[in-house]
Amino acid sequence: MILTTATAIGLMGLACGGALALAARFLSVREDPRVERAAELLPGANCGGCGYAGCADYAKAIVLEGAAINLCAPGGGEVIGKIAQLMGVEAAAAERKVALVLCGGDSGNAPRRFAYNGVADCRAAHAVDGGDKQCRYGCLGYGSCARVCPVGAIEITAGGLAVVHPGVCIGCGACVKACPRSLIRMVPVSRTIHVLCSSRDKGPIVKQACKVGCIGCTLCAKLADNGAIAMDGFLAVVDYDKELTNEAVVEKCPGKCIVQRSMEGATA
Amino acid sequence: MKTLRSSFKVPGGVHPDYRKQATRDKPVQVMPLPALLRVSMAQHMGAPAVPTVKKGAVVARGEVIGKAAGFISAAVHAPTSGTVKGIVDAPTAGGAVAPAVEIEPDGRDRWTDSLKARPDWRNAEAGELVAMAAAAGIAGMGGAGFPTHVKLSPPPDKPIDTLIVNGAECEPCLTADHRLMIEHADAIREGACIIRHILGARTLRVAVEDNKPEAVAAMEKALGGVEGDVAVVVLKTEYPQGAEKQQIYAITGREVPSGGLPMDVGALVENVGTCMAIRDAVVDGRPLTERVTTVTGTPLARPGNVLARLGTSYADLAGFCGGLMSPAAKVISGGPMMGLAQHSLDVTTSKTTSGLLFLSPDEVEAFTSLPCISCGRCVEACPAYLMPCEISRMVEAEDWEAAGWYDVMDCIECGCCAFECPARRPLVQHMRQGKAWIMAKRREQREKG
Numbered sequence: 001m002i003l004t005t006a007t008a009i010g011l012m013g014l015a016c017g018g019a020l021a022l023a024a025r026f027l028s029v030r031e032d033p034r035v036e037r038a039a040e041l042l043p044g045a046n047c048g049g050c051g052y053a054g055c056a057d058y059a060k061a062i063v064l065e066g067a068a069i070n071l072c073a074p075g076g077g078e079v080i081g082k083i084a085q086l087m088g089v090e091a092a093a094a095e096r097k098v099a100l101v102l103c104g105g106d107s108g109n110a111p112r113r114f115a116y117n118g119v120a121d122c123r124a125a126h127a128v129d130g131g132d133k134q135c136r137y138g139c140l141g142y143g144s145c146a147r148v149c150p151v152g153a154i155e156i157t158a159g160g161l162a163v164v165h166p167g168v169c170i171g172c173g174a175c176v177k178a179c180p181r182s183l184i185r186m187v188p189v190s191r192t193i194h195v196l197c198s199s200r201d202k203g204p205i206v207k208q209a210c211k212v213g214c215i216g217c218t219l220c221a222k223l224a225d226n227g228a229i230a231m232d233g234f235l236a237v238v239d240y241d242k243e244l245t246n247e248a249v250v251e252k253c254p255g256k257c258i259v260q261r262s263m264e265g266a267t268a
Numbered sequence: 269m270k271t272l273r274s275s276f277k278v279p280g281g282v283h284p285d286y287r288k289q290a291t292r293d294k295p296v297q298v299m300p301l302p303a304l305l306r307v308s309m310a311q312h313m314g315a316p317a318v319p320t321v322k323k324g325a326v327v328a329r330g331e332v333i334g335k336a337a338g339f340i341s342a343a344v345h346a347p348t349s350g351t352v353k354g355i356v357d358a359p360t361a362g363g364a365v366a367p368a369v370e371i372e373p374d375g376r377d378r379w380t381d382s383l384k385a386r387p388d389w390r391n392a393e394a395g396e397l398v399a400m401a402a403a404a405g406i407a408g409m410g411g412a413g414f415p416t417h418v419k420l421s422p423p424p425d426k427p428i429d430t431l432i433v434n435g436a437e438c439e440p441c442l443t444a445d446h447r448l449m450i451e452h453a454d455a456i457r458e459g460a461c462i463i464r465h466i467l468g469a470r471t472l473r474v475a476v477e478d479n480k481p482e483a484v485a486a487m488e489k490a491l492g493g494v495e496g497d498v499a500v501v502v503l504k505t506e507y508p509q510g511a512e513k514q515q516i517y518a519i520t521g522r523e524v525p526s527g528g529l530p531m532d533v534g535a536l537v538e539n540v541g542t543c544m545a546i547r548d549a550v551v552d553g554r555p556l557t558e559r560v561t562t563v564t565g566t567p568l569a570r571p572g573n574v575l576a577r578l579g580t581s582y583a584d585l586a587g588f589c590g591g592l593m594s595p596a597a598k599v600i601s602g603g604p605m606m607g608l609a610q611h612s613l614d615v616t617t618s619k620t621t622s623g624l625l626f627l628s629p630d631e632v633e634a635f636t637s638l639p640c641i642s643c644g645r646c647v648e649a650c651p652a653y654l655m656p657c658e659i660s661r662m663v664e665a666e667d668w669e670a671a672g673w674y675d676v677m678d679c680i681e682c683g684c685c686a687f688e689c690p691a692r693r694p695l696v697q698h699m700r701q702g703k704a705w706i707m708a709k710r711r712e713q714r715e716k717g
Contacts, residue, residue, distance in 0.1 A: 123701075127701075128363045
């Protein structure tokens with residue numbers, strides 16, 4: 001009796017094993033081995049900064065769909081070079097970019113219009129008559145950007161201002177999307193001169209709302225002469241594609257909103 | 269005519285301190301014209317009206333200065349005669365910015381010549397009367413400001429058999445509707461009869477809370493000769509007895525389905541002020557240009573019920589009531605439960621401004637909200653059978669879909685949950701965030717087709 005059972009089970013096992021072996025041989029999905037290797041090369045932070053759902057998805061897109069190979073901000077030039085080698089293409093070296101909050105109006109510089117006592121979230125605060133800050137463009141400081149940062153690179157200072165630590169930032173751009181006031185911009189790490197203001201109001205209104213706001217005087221745009229700082233209405237905007245050589249703009253800015261700040265320093 | 273006593277208790281509900289003593293016995297005072305009226309184009313729910321006048325134009329009272337932008341919108345009329353000083357972007361009580369027409373009164377307060385009255389409304393077609401309500405720019409004056417002509421045009425497959433006139437005024441501190449019922453009961457009755465005529469509704473109920481016996485007596489007297497199934501229903505004093513869906517259940521025993529409208533159960537609720545506005549629009553042909561607002565609070569010198577033109581600034585209203593004797597820590601447009609905190613007295617009165625409340629520093633407590641301890645008091649307090657604690661946590665986690673599954677859209681934003689919450693969580697704001705997200709998503713989907 002026990003012999004019959006053992007034989008039957010054994011035969012069934014053998015038959016199933018054979019079927020699986022055949023299936024593995026004839027029904028297998030042939031995967032490009034480069035997908036796995038590309039995924040290994042990527043940093044594995046799954047930050048989503050490239051626009052794909054994680055590193056594995058991006059690796060697949062590079063190999064199978066021919067996606068651009070220079071989209072991985074955290075990986076930087078090194079990873080791009082290795083992937084270029086793997087794919088046998090030229091590496092389009094892109095400079096590392098980090099996030100920068102274009103506002104300098106902390107509590108000492110920019111007053112608030114009213115006491116907001118609600119959900120501590122910038123989008124929620126912004127929905128209440130455009131936020132409690134007198135400046136309708138400035139950083140509200142309720143930390144919506146800091147909460148989405150996958151590496152904790154954003155600090156909300158005691159003065160209620162979001163500040164990105166460039167040494168920690170991996171450049172994924174999640175904070176850019178989270179800010180309801182679109183204050184955060186990705187800037188190349190080599191650049192040191194920045195306009196830390198996003199107010200499009202006219203000068204007198206800016207002066208009332210902030211001590212370090214752009215009053216739209218156009219002086220910096222004239223000093224920078226090659227268009228590295230251009231006026232967008234009443235706001236000076238740095239064009240990071242153009243070289244900015246004239247460091248006098250920092251000193252001369254009457255609104256004191258142009259600052260010199262290194263983006264490469266490792267701060268944490 | 270009969271008087272019914274309702275023993276109905278709102279599911280959940282709370283009993284805040286009513287504080288109506290300061291103004292309940294004060295007759296409505298007519299406020300003189302201020303130096304400038306800033307008439308917002310967004311005084312109602314739906315699309316803001318579009319200004320139709322230009323700077324320098326001379327307007328007469330009742331002349332259209334903003335035309336309705338679509339079906340769910342309402343026209344805006346000049347509250348007095350004068351000169352248009354300009355069209356500016358002005359803050360609204362709801363925290364938005366909307367265009368507003370600034371009018372400098374000429375002091376003559378001359379009505380426009382083109383008023384069309386229909387004192388013989390009993391012979392008029394329903395459609396004509398609804399058009400008159402729309403032309404008069406009437407929006408729900410209880411607070412939500414839903415354009416009244418929309419409510420008066422139910423689809424033919426949803427007949428309305430019961431009209432409820434809402435005089436509950438369950439918000440603490442407010443007495444505008446209370447005074448209106450005492451002083452203008454006949455006008456409210458006539459307005460209600462016009463609405464009943466429009467809808468062909470057989471049953472008329474006037475709902476009043478039992479803390480307003482004078483209003484009950486006045487409405488009983490006024491409704492004396494009205495034919496049909498007419499009754500004053502005396503509700504137990506409890507917040508929120510004035511909430512539309514809860515009131516329908518209290519009076520008819522019919523439950524408005526989740527996501528549905530009162531018309532789904534054959535009922536319509538209109539505020540007493542709205543009824544009076546309809547009467548003025550039909551019988552006198554006069555559009556909505558003024559309303560009664562309760563201006564109250566301990567810092568105020570002379571709290572009172574004020575009949576003010578739409579577009580009167582909150583600063584002017586406070587000034588008319590003697591100004592502030594002591595500093596105010598908080599200013600609320602509306603009542604303390606559902607009203608909206610204001611940061612500027614430049615905001616002007618609208619069709620929905622039922623009250624203006626000033627709170628002194630010792631009445632306003634600074635607090636920080638703490639994590640939910642799952643005590644369930646908000647669930648017990650919710651008159652819409654929701655679980656505010658759960659929804660609030662979903663919104664915090666930005667799990668908007670889950671908030672939708674937990675029926676955040678059925679929230680009436682009455683504030684009972686936040687009133688009860690021992691952790692002082694901003695529950696209503698979370699609800700509003702959830703609702704706003706779902707509305708935006710629906711709009712997106714509609715646009716996609």
